Amino acid sequence: MFCGPRGVGKTTCARILAKTINCLNLKIETEACNECESCTSFNEHNSFNIHELDAASNNSVEDIRNLVEQVRIPPQVGDRKIYIIDEVHMLSQAAFNAFLKTLEEPPAHAIFILATTEKHKIIPTILSRCQIFDFKRIQGGRCRFSFG
Numbered sequence: 232m233f234c235g236p237r238g239v240g241k242t243t244c245a246r247i248l249a250k251t252i253n254c255l256n257l258k259i260e261t262e263a264c265n266e267c268e269s270c271t272s273f274n275e276h277n278s279f280n281i282h283e284l285d286a287a288s289n290n291s292v293e294d295i296r297n298l299v300e301q302v303r304i305p306p307q308v309g310d311r312k313i314y315i316i317d318e319v320h321m322l323s324q325a326a327f328n329a330f331l332k333t334l335e336e337p338p339a340h341a342i343f344i345l346a347t348t349e350k351h352k353i354i355p356t357i358l359s360r361c362q363i364f365d366f367k368r369i370q371g372g373r374c375r376f377s378f379g
């Protein structure tokens with residue numbers, strides 16, 4: 232889970248992480264190569280393995296059920312599917328409940344990157360399942376994160 236105020240780069244970092252995890256040809260510095268099939272399809276917004284959901288506008292139980300259905304299906308190419316869920320605190324209580332089991336026992340191919348500006352609105356059951364990274368604004372407007 233990436234937490235922090237707006238504009239500190241949570242979603243950007245989530246995308247970089249997702250692309251890096253999926254890169255078929257990682258560079259020595261652990262950077263995505265930008266050349267392999269996976270990187271190219273990501274750069275063209277065409278990746279089948281990296282999905283983004285904006286919970287601000289897709290926050291119903293129905294939306295989460297659709298997501299949970301998709302999560303079950305293993306990737307066609309590569310071995311990981313990554314789901315970036317932005318503004319995850321906007322999910323309704325019912326949607327959170329529908330999501331809980333998948334978060335607790337995700338299939339081995341699934342990785343969730345949750346982003347939120349309002350960590351305090353996330354229920355403890357979910358927080359306790361996540362590795363939490365707190366992004367902070369620093370002078371100059373760049374982002375950094377600390378391991379929590």
Ligand SMILES: [Zn+2]
Binds near residue numbers: 266268
């Ligand atoms: Zn690559």
